[in-house]
Amino acid sequence: MYAENVILDMPVNCSSCEKNAVLKRPKTGHSMCRECFFWAFEEEIHQTIVNAKLFTRGEKVGIGASGGKDSTVLAHVLKVLNERYNYGLDLFLLSVDEGITGYRDDSLETVKRNRQQYDLPLKIVSYQELYGWSMDDIVKQVGLKNNCTFCGVFRRQALDRGAMMLKVDKICTGHNADDVAETVLMNFLRGDIARLRRCTAITTGSEGAIPRCKPLKYAYEKEIVLYAYFKKLDYFSTECVYSPNAYRGYARAFLKDLESIRSSAIIDVIHSGENLSVKEDIKMPVQGSCTRCGYISSQKLCKACVLLEGLNRGLPKLGIGKHHKLHDKLVAQEPLTEAEEKKLKGIDF
Numbered sequence: 001m002y003a004e005n006v007i008l009d010m011p012v013n014c015s016s017c018e019k020n021a022v023l024k025r026p027k028t029g030h031s032m033c034r035e036c037f038f039w040a041f042e043e044e045i046h047q048t049i050v051n052a053k054l055f056t057r058g059e060k061v062g063i064g065a066s067g068g069k070d071s072t073v074l075a076h077v078l079k080v081l082n083e084r085y086n087y088g089l090d091l092f093l094l095s096v097d098e099g100i101t102g103y104r105d106d107s108l109e110t111v112k113r114n115r116q117q118y119d120l121p122l123k124i125v126s127y128q129e130l131y132g133w134s135m136d137d138i139v140k141q142v143g144l145k146n147n148c149t150f151c152g153v154f155r156r157q158a159l160d161r162g163a164m165m166l167k168v169d170k171i172c173t174g175h176n177a178d179d180v181a182e183t184v185l186m187n188f189l190r191g192d193i194a195r196l197r198r199c200t201a202i203t204t205g206s207e208g209a210i211p212r213c214k215p216l217k218y219a220y221e222k223e224i225v226l227y228a229y230f231k232k233l234d235y236f237s238t239e240c241v242y243s244p245n246a247y248r249g250y251a252r253a254f255l256k257d258l259e260s261i262r263s264s265a266i267i268d269v270i271h272s273g274e275n276l277s278v279k280e281d282i283k284m285p286v287q288g289s290c291t292r293c294g295y296i297s298s299q300k301l302c303k304a305c306v307l308l309e310g311l312n313r314g315l316p317k318l319g320i321g322k323h324h325k326l327h328d329k330l331v332a333q334e335p336l337t338e339a340e341e342k343k344l345k346g347i348d349f
């Protein structure tokens with residue numbers, strides 16, 4: 001566990017008060033006692049919320065809760081700050097059940113305990129119920145290569161649908177500084193300028209979907225782990241059994257290496273992403289809505305509907321890569337030729 005490098009075993013005074021320090025803050029290197037660390041960590045999140053004007057009094061806010069450390073810390077801190085500063089928010093926990101045996105079933109038990117511990121209402125939406133497919137079934141059909149594409153597209157939409165059922169005004173997710181820095185790096189390496197521009201935004205989706213925000217955007221993962229550890233928060237820390245996301249894994253390992261020699265590396269990458277001047281004439285997709293399910297989409301069919309069509313027809317390749325001509329045929333309900341079917345049948349994509 002990361003916490004071990006930063007927990008102090010020699011007597012040192014807290015840099016903010018006279019008490020004994022118990023940890024060295026990864027973000028600043030300051031020695032701190034437990035109480036002063038809690039306060040500093042919570043206050044920084046409060047500052048992020050205030051500076052970016054994330055919330056408005058009276059809003060209903062859904063917290064995307066996976067049972068993992070980030071969303072558990074997010075739920076805890078939002079509850080604390082909502083009371084301390086009287087934000088006037090109505091908070092809800094919102095979870096997505098992807099249907100992954102040995103992973104999500106256990107983590108959802110954690111979320112259910114969090115509901116009791118934080119006394120917040122909980123809504124769970126499942127892939128099975130929304131799409132008729134669980135991730136276990138999807139992996140059986142598509143294998144372990146592109147499973148995260150299906151999962152990511154479905155999760156995005158599932159969270160929105162859950163949010164609509166709860167009638168919340170906004171969704172907050174537990175993305176932390178390390179996650180944002182990783183995403184900046186990955187989009188940069190792929191040359192994905194449209195995403196690079198969007199990925200550092202603290203609030204997204206104001207153009208149609210339910211707005212999402214990341215109150216932990218500047219919180220270091222190491223500090224989130226420390227906070228959860230010293231607060232004795234109840235969270236689930238197992239990796240997804242279908243997690244092959246090698247590219248992100250390398251980006252993560254690279255950042256961790258940088259961080260070990262220069263602790264500001266994570267924030268530096270985020271700031272670089274925020275300040276990159278991107279040419280104005282980059283074409284951004286125009287948002288419309290899916291002709292089948294009504295969800296926002298820049299194509300006639302949204303990505304979830306295309307993936308689902310592929311699964312239901314036994315043509316899992318359909319949503320992977322660009323097959324716009326075939327998508328148009330699907331919208332028009334035209335049959336595919338034998339050659340087209342064959343092209344899409346292979347699961348070794």
Ligand code: SF4
Binds near residue numbers: 149243
């Ligand atoms: Fe879904 Fe992939 Fe994440 Fe597992 S690792 S929860 S399959 S996106």
Ligand code: ZN
Binds near residue numbers: 302304
């Ligand atoms: Zn759709």
